[in-house]
Amino acid sequence: MSKNFLINKKIFLVLLFIFFILGCNKEGNEHSGGNEKLSEFFKHQPIKEILDSLEGKNKLIMAIDINALECQVCYDDFLNICDELSEYFFKKNLKPPAMLVIKEGSYLGLDQPERLEAWKKYNNINFPHVIISDSLFKYYGLKPIMALIYNNQENLIFAKEIPMKKKYRKIFFELLTNNQTKNSNNYGNNKN
Amino acid sequence: MARLKVFSFAFLFFLSNFSALYKEASYKLKREAVLGEKQKHIFLKATSLAKTDEGNIYVVDQYAYRIKMFNSKGILLKEVGRRGKNKGDFKKMPYLIASYKSNLAIAEFNSSRVRLFSTNLEYLKSFNVDGIIFDISFDFSGNLWLGLLSLEGKTYLSVYDLQGKKIKKIDLRYNLGKDFEFGDLFNFAITKTGLIVVAHTAVNKIEVWNIKGEFIREFSIGGLPEYSEKKVISYSLFSKKYIPTKKIFQDIAVGMNDLVYILGGHYSSNPFQDLYVVDYNGVIKRNLTLPEKVSSIYLTQENELLIIDEMGVSVKLYRFE
Numbered sequence: 001m002s003k004n005f006l007i008n009k010k011i012f013l014v015l016l017f018i019f020f021i022l023g024c025n026k027e028g029n030e031h032s033g034g035n036e037k038l039s040e041f042f043k044h045q046p047i048k049e050i051l052d053s054l055e056g057k058n059k060l061i062m063a064i065d066i067n068a069l070e071c072q073v074c075y076d077d078f079l080n081i082c083d084e085l086s087e088y089f090f091k092k093n094l095k096p097p098a099m100l101v102i103k104e105g106s107y108l109g110l111d112q113p114e115r116l117e118a119w120k121k122y123n124n125i126n127f128p129h130v131i132i133s134d135s136l137f138k139y140y141g142l143k144p145i146m147a148l149i150y151n152n153q154e155n156l157i158f159a160k161e162i163p164m165k166k167k168y169r170k171i172f173f174e175l176l177t178n179n180q181t182k183n184s185n186n187y188g189n190n191k192n
Numbered sequence: 193m194a195r196l197k198v199f200s201f202a203f204l205f206f207l208s209n210f211s212a213l214y215k216e217a218s219y220k221l222k223r224e225a226v227l228g229e230k231q232k233h234i235f236l237k238a239t240s241l242a243k244t245d246e247g248n249i250y251v252v253d254q255y256a257y258r259i260k261m262f263n264s265k266g267i268l269l270k271e272v273g274r275r276g277k278n279k280g281d282f283k284k285m286p287y288l289i290a291s292y293k294s295n296l297a298i299a300e301f302n303s304s305r306v307r308l309f310s311t312n313l314e315y316l317k318s319f320n321v322d323g324i325i326f327d328i329s330f331d332f333s334g335n336l337w338l339g340l341l342s343l344e345g346k347t348y349l350s351v352y353d354l355q356g357k358k359i360k361k362i363d364l365r366y367n368l369g370k371d372f373e374f375g376d377l378f379n380f381a382i383t384k385t386g387l388i389v390v391a392h393t394a395v396n397k398i399e400v401w402n403i404k405g406e407f408i409r410e411f412s413i414g415g416l417p418e419y420s421e422k423k424v425i426s427y428s429l430f431s432k433k434y435i436p437t438k439k440i441f442q443d444i445a446v447g448m449n450d451l452v453y454i455l456g457g458h459y460s461s462n463p464f465q466d467l468y469v470v471d472y473n474g475v476i477k478r479n480l481t482l483p484e485k486v487s488s489i490y491l492t493q494e495n496e497l498l499i500i501d502e503m504g505v506s507v508k509l510y511r512f513e
Contacts, residue, residue, distance in 0.1 A: 118233045122256035
């Protein structure tokens with residue numbers, strides 16, 4: 001009886017370990033399903049035009065579904081990221097290498113040009129923006145609020161949802177503020 | 193023949209009452225002003241408002257991190273606020289506002305911080321309370337009443353003075369328990385005679401308390417379900433956690449003659465438009481249907497009704513005729 005118990009216990013522990021590993025991998029593969037399309041996302045013409053006009057080796061796209069900003073934590077984190085980037089580049093007398101891609105459709109009408117400008121003004125968001133359709137947002141596999149960084153070889157090197165965990169946040173800022181060292185790394189993108 | 197007489201009498205009685213009801217239902221509202229009508233996109237998302245004795249109206253524009261001050265004609269006089277960590281800045285989005293004489297109390301969203309401003313929108317001070325604030329109102333002696341949510345998920349009323357000193361705490365009678373997340377949220381209003389009238393969001397119960405913290409009575413509104421629908425949000429081995437998926441009541445306010453106006457939620461005949469006007473005994477005095485869906489109501493002692501529309505993009509001032 002005690003032998004059976006030990007065998008069962010071992011099987012249980014092995015299964016637990018496997019589930020643990022699978023659980024860990026889940027986070028790493030968070031965006032793997034949509035990565036192929038996300039890698040091509042910046043090539044969407046209106047987006048590419050804006051990205052080409054920005055200076056810097058690595059460039060940021062903040063993709064947002066404005067309705068998802070109802071989540072206070074998400075909204076706060078999104079605005080904090082915008083603030084930190086703006087402050088850093090303002091001190092260096094540079095424009096942040098960042099743009100917004102906004103999903104069409106907002107129950108508050110914030111995707112309407114004048115209301116969108118008012119919202120950006122009130123919240124000190126100075127990044128250029130493009131509005132894309134819901135179907136395109138889905139096609140590229142974008143999450144409601146997401147940060148995507150592309151390098152100058154046109155590779156997706158970072159893709160994470162907002163609110164962003166601390167461990168990714170540091171990498172995120174390094175990629176945008178210290179372009180020399182991190183280009184070859186790949187965070188949240190398993191293709192490259 | 194006698195039966196026919198009784199039936200005819202009953203029918204006439206019904207008709208007379210029906211016409212009286214209809215007359216009450218047609219109680220008219222005259223639109224006096226649309227706040228900031230001349231400015232485009234005046235509100236990104238208005239969430240709360242208050243009117244002071246001087247006649248100015250203050251609106252919280254949550255997505256703009258601003259408090260906007262209007263005169264009674266709806267002209268924007270001043271606006272303040274910004275997101276930030278400096279003195280007077282909002283660390284989180286402003287959400288609720290209440291006024292008492294020369295003071296405005298503002299609560300941030302999902303926060304336990306109260307910020308006090310003068311009616312000229314100058315920042316005065318802040319203090320923290322012992323829970324997350326989800327409703328706010330002054331009583332007529334200037335104490336601040338707050339609907340609070342504790343870390344354990346329990347809701348209650350707390351009273352603070354303007355120095356931030358806690359005066360008392362009141363546990364309400366209806367608590368659905370810890371397995372019902374956000375099921376015990378409520379709105380409340382304070383009458384001039386010092387009664388606290390509480391409308392639960394997910395339970396068809398109105399509780400009446402006095403300012404000393406003594407329970408007076410409770411009542412329900414006829415025609416509405418006892419509880420809101422719910423859905424399971426998480427399972428554990430021995431229990432399930434639920435959240436309400438609909439609202440029975442959306443807001444509450446006190447008007448002239450201490451009548452209580454309760455804005456119905458999803459289950460009303462006209463969701464977010466029907467106002468149940470009751471006295472504090474729970475006797476329905478009239479029912480009103482607002483001209484549009486509304487997220488928040490505010491009544492003044494001058495027979496005025498201020499509303500924030502469902503989306504929070506416009507604020508209108510009506511007068512009862």
